[in-house]
Amino acid sequence: MFKRYLLYLFAITIFTVSCGDDNSTSPEPDPLETTSVYVTNEGNFSDGNGSVTSYDPADKSSLKNAFEDANNRPLAGIIQSAHVDGDRMYLVINSANKIEVVDKESMESLGTIEMSVSPTAIEVIDDETAFATTLDYQADIDSISVLDLSSMEETGQRIGVGNSPRDIVRVGDQIYVTNNGSGYGNTISIIDAESNSVEQTIEVGTGPSQMVVDNEDRIWIVCNGRVSYDESTEDVPGSIYLLDGQTGQILNFIESDDIVASSGYKYRLALNIEDARGYLLNNGISMIDMNDVTLSDDKLIDRAFNAIGYLGPEQRIYVGQSNGYSQPGQALLYDLEGAAVDSFAAGIAPNGFHFVNEN
Numbered sequence: 001m002f003k004r005y006l007l008y009l010f011a012i013t014i015f016t017v018s019c020g021d022d023n024s025t026s027p028e029p030d031p032l033e034t035t036s037v038y039v040t041n042e043g044n045f046s047d048g049n050g051s052v053t054s055y056d057p058a059d060k061s062s063l064k065n066a067f068e069d070a071n072n073r074p075l076a077g078i079i080q081s082a083h084v085d086g087d088r089m090y091l092v093i094n095s096a097n098k099i100e101v102v103d104k105e106s107m108e109s110l111g112t113i114e115m116s117v118s119p120t121a122i123e124v125i126d127d128e129t130a131f132a133t134t135l136d137y138q139a140d141i142d143s144i145s146v147l148d149l150s151s152m153e154e155t156g157q158r159i160g161v162g163n164s165p166r167d168i169v170r171v172g173d174q175i176y177v178t179n180n181g182s183g184y185g186n187t188i189s190i191i192d193a194e195s196n197s198v199e200q201t202i203e204v205g206t207g208p209s210q211m212v213v214d215n216e217d218r219i220w221i222v223c224n225g226r227v228s229y230d231e232s233t234e235d236v237p238g239s240i241y242l243l244d245g246q247t248g249q250i251l252n253f254i255e256s257d258d259i260v261a262s263s264g265y266k267y268r269l270a271l272n273i274e275d276a277r278g279y280l281l282n283n284g285i286s287m288i289d290m291n292d293v294t295l296s297d298d299k300l301i302d303r304a305f306n307a308i309g310y311l312g313p314e315q316r317i318y319v320g321q322s323n324g325y326s327q328p329g330q331a332l333l334y335d336l337e338g339a340a341v342d343s344f345a346a347g348i349a350p351n352g353f354h355f356v357n358e359n
Contacts, residue, residue: 035313038066038089038354041347043078044325045095050079051347052091052107055331057314062344064328067091067100070107075100080265081167082352085124092132094118099132101152104356111152115145120265123168123175124149125193133165133177144168144177146196159196161189166265169211169219171245174199176219178208183226183236183263190248200248205239205255209265214290215273217245222268222280225261235261240269240280242293252293258286259295267352270310270317275336279317281308285338300338309353316341320350 036056043050051074054066068074077096082089084104091100099113099122117136124130130147144159162179169176175191188208190200205223212220225238238259242252260283262268268281271290278288284299285308306329307320317334329350333342 035311035355035357037309037311037318038082038356039307039320039331039346039350040079040082040091040352040354041329042080042349042351043075044348045078048075048077048095049348050075050077050093050095052079052082053331053344053346053350054107055344057311057316060342060344064345064347066107067102070102071109079351080119081121082354083122083124084354084356086127090122090124090130092119092122094120094135099147113147113152113154116154117145119145120166121168122147123170125170125175131159131168131175131191133161133168135164142179144175144191157196159191159198161191161198162187162201165189166209167211169213169245171213171217171219174245174248176211176243176245176248178211178221180207180209180224180265183207183224186223188221188243188248202243202248202250204241204250205253206236207238207261208241210267210269212269212271213245214271218251219243219245220269220271220278224263224266224268225259227261227263237261238268238282240278240288240293240295254288254293254295256295258282267307267309270308270353272310272312272336274312279308279310281305281319285317285319301334305332306349307351307353309355311355318353320346320353322349325349 039053041051052067055062077093080094081092089102089104097115101110117134119132122132132145134145141160146155146157161177163181165177166180167178173193177189179185179187188202189198192199207224209224210222221241223239226236228235237257240254270279276290280286285301287296305319306322309318321330329346331346
């Protein structure tokens with residue numbers, strides 16, 4: 001079986017392991033020997049042809065339809081987001097109102113969580129419970145659906161949040177949810193994991209979408225702004241907000257006309273913790289100094305992409321290039337100076353990169 005391993009995008013974590021026993025004198029394996037990459041490809045909404053592409057950075061081999069090959073069936077929907085916890089990978093399929101649960105090593109199906117409304121993201125709370133952000137166009141308010149991971153079913157419990165919730169992350173006992181509001185929202189709901197209730201709502205920039213948690217439990221929130229589609233309104237630029245994940249306090253922010261507005265839900269930020277750099281999709285790639293929370297004046301790469309990730313052991317920036325919703329896309333690799341070094345074929349509309357080491 002062609003194995004691949006995955007880690008969630010909107011937060012990128014690298015695990016390192018030893019392959020010898022206590023008495024072994026063998027050196028630890030090269031991280032690239034055990035690290036693999038998954039690319040989630042959104043697919044076309046009407047065709048429901050989302051897919052997962054796997055890639056081995058050590059030998060440069062790839063598998064274009066990893067889920068389909070492992071299970072002899074397609075995903076049958078479009079991928080909104082993905083998340084890995086423990087040995088499981090969760091593929092959030094919003095067009096088909098379901099979450100596919102697979103083994104993160106083999107991609108073999110472990111079950112399907114059928115959702116009553118469209119899910120957008122998932123966060124695992126413990127071995128038995130997960131929260132899924134959902135969109136319900138017939139309800140007065142959108143909500144979090146509480147999931148039973150043992151039975152792989154919705155419990156029926158819901159936690160009301162803001163309009164069009166997009167991303168969800170956990171820091172300690174607090175759960176954070178971005179309320180995008182289709183580009184008109186500007187709040188974050190903070191849920192207490194003990195009581196399953198919203199304990200605080202804070203204001204951030206327009207159109208909050210992706211969140212990334214760093215090694216200091218700080219949450220980097222990408223606010224996409226708002227795109228104007230007629231002459232009566234103007235674009236609202238994007239912004240970056242930095243929160244203390246333990247307290248929910250706003251630590252800093254970047255509000256700049258240089259952060260372009262973006263419509264829809266897009267993973268725009270990847271963090272290079274070692275060098276304290278953030279890489280932001282911004283009609284190209286702009287760099288963020290994570291120490292003083294500033295945006296670079298010049299772009300590292302002056303070319304538009306649709307997804308971004310960073311693989312630390314390889315010191316490579318991965319980006320996804322979409323060719324629309326009818327043709328397969330492409331993944332490209334760049335070094336830290338912005339030079340292209342490799343590429344491989346992806347599926348339709350790549351929207352996320354995920355990295356993980358072998359257990």
